[in-house]
Amino acid sequence: MKFTKRHLVYLIIIVAIAFFLSTYKLPYYIYKPGDAGALNPVVKVEDGFDSKGDMHLVTVRGGQATPIQYALAKVMPHHELHPIKEIRPKGVTEEEYFHVQLQMMESSQEKAIVVAYNAADKEIEINYNGVYVVTTIKGMPADGILKSGDRIVGMDGKTVKKSEDLIKYVEGKKAGETIKLKIVRGDKHLTKEIELESFEKLDDKVGIGIQLVTDRSVDVNPEVTFSSGNIGGPSAGLMFSLEIYDQLTEKDLTNGYQICGTGEIDYEGNVQRIGGIDKKVIAADDEGCKIFFAPNENGAEGSNYEVAKKTAEEIGTDMKIVPVDTFEDALHYLQKLK
DSSP states (O other): OOOOHHHHHHHHHHHHHHHHHHHOOOSEEEEEEEEEEESTTTEEETTOOOOSSEEEEEEEEEEEOOHHHHHHHHHSTTOEEEEHHHHSOTTOOHHHHHHHHHHHHHHHHHHHHHHHHHHTTOEEEEEEEEEEEEEEOTTSTTBTTBOTTOEEEEETTEEOOSHHHHHHHHHTSOTTOEEEEEEEETTEEEEEEEEOEEEGGGTTEEEOOEEEEEEEEEEEESOEEEOOTTOOSSTTHHHHHHHHHHHHSSSOSSTTOEEEEOOEEOTTOBEEOOSOHHHHHHHHHHHTOSEEEEEOGGGOTTOHHHHHHHHHHHHTOOOEEEEESBHHHHHHHHHTOO
């Protein structure tokens, strides 16, 4: 067949359409099952003990949808589409959102260290250095006054060591009152005044419109290091704490099993709800894991555990779904394994 100019035009149009469908970014975010990689290469305790089995970090894969990905997500099971404004607040860039996710990951690692070292009765010292501003909320009092990365060290002449100090102080104030904050921005020490507002969506609670995290420095012996790369979010806290504890203690906590799980953890070892647990169950099953820890939320209806168990039944896996409310719940379960 003779190749004509018309054929060339058609070819260019087809290539252009294919390029558009595969690269154009729609105002939707897509979530789907990710990976379940072993934590041994990620977490390293100095002179830590080895195990026959592995703890696994389970992820959800997410990103802004192209037209092709959008169409696939409409028909593929356990693929979720969300308007991007639900995921990334208006005025927050993709880079800022990613930075927040990485900070959440760092915070989850720190909490896991505290929980695991205390449980293993190892040497640990915690120092409080103030409160970091993770992000400011568009249109709220702190917007344009504070910046992501600012460290709040004082308020109205009082020292701020951790986020609870600031939150408790502001809760005792009324809308319209002004607080004076001492902040560290880079190498500068600044004073900023901000007027408090009440937030209708938060039952009229008073605040300035920031997300914050305590700036702690945790010193431990033996040392522990992480190499989690570009993985973000707080949901790996439980599995980090179990992996650290396993390396700190001589008895093999895995008993040769491949163990997955998820759940944000706080400094007291409480396991909290996370998103996308159905996708994490699928990722864990694909990896061949035999045990999956899921936040039980104290038996609440529609808990992570209930969703995880239902998903496991749907895909026909023999992976054991185990409900946990605390780090101790997971630890005791593993200690009883044969």
